[in-house]
Amino acid sequence: MSAKTVIVDYKMGNINSVLKKLNRVNARTVVSSDPKVILSADKIILPGVGHFKKAMQNIISLNLKNTLDELAFVKKTHILGICLGMQLFAKHSEEGDVEGLGWIDADVNKFRISDNLKFKVPHTGWNQIYLKKDSELMKGIPEHSDFYFVHSFHYKCNDEKDVLNETEYEYKFVSAVEKDNIFGVQYHPEKSHDAGEKILENFIKL
DSSP states (O other): OOOEEEEEOOSOSOHHHHHHHHHHTTOEEEEEOOHHHHHTOSEEEEOOOSOHHHHHHHHHHTTOHHHHHHHHHTSOOEEEEETHHHHTTSSEETTTTEEOOOOSSEEEEEOOOSOTTTSOSSEEEEEEOEEOSOOGGGTTOOTTOEEEEEESEEEEESSGGGEEEEEEESEEEEEEEEETTEEEESSOGGGSHHHHHHHHHHHHHO
16 A cells, blocks of 8 residues: 555645645645644645745644654654745744744745845746755756745754755745654645656655
């Protein structure tokens, strides 16, 4: 039987589009906010669109913080965060001035753009990625591939070894991370056509 992937439902949107894309790559997928179901997963996806502080409040109120920590550090389950899901891995976010899960030594900062006519915030639409290290998640993804972004805040990693992709929007920012069994992408693979589908397929096969 194929690996079971659980999409964590912490009430922050875009679950259906992720589920639809996973169905296209024939993933055996469950959507749940039940800690027991989540702990039984072979793979975890943490999607999300919305406010960082509200997301952390939801995770705590649903009693998911300890569950997610156990998956990340005890069970060493492969975990993929998408957009806000990736941002939650960081130590701290300026969005709400709150602590995150603390899995990645990073901060989430608001875009500080000087040319507001050319570079609108939120950063919305297609943009290229630069590959910063070899990764099974990026297998078959060419340098400068285009992915779809929607975000006003971005990662700043304190350890360069955790940086998987960078993207340029007036200045370079971290657009994907990888540390051991933990993977995160700022862009939306579920909205990024063939390249996005390939990343999800790669994740399922890890």
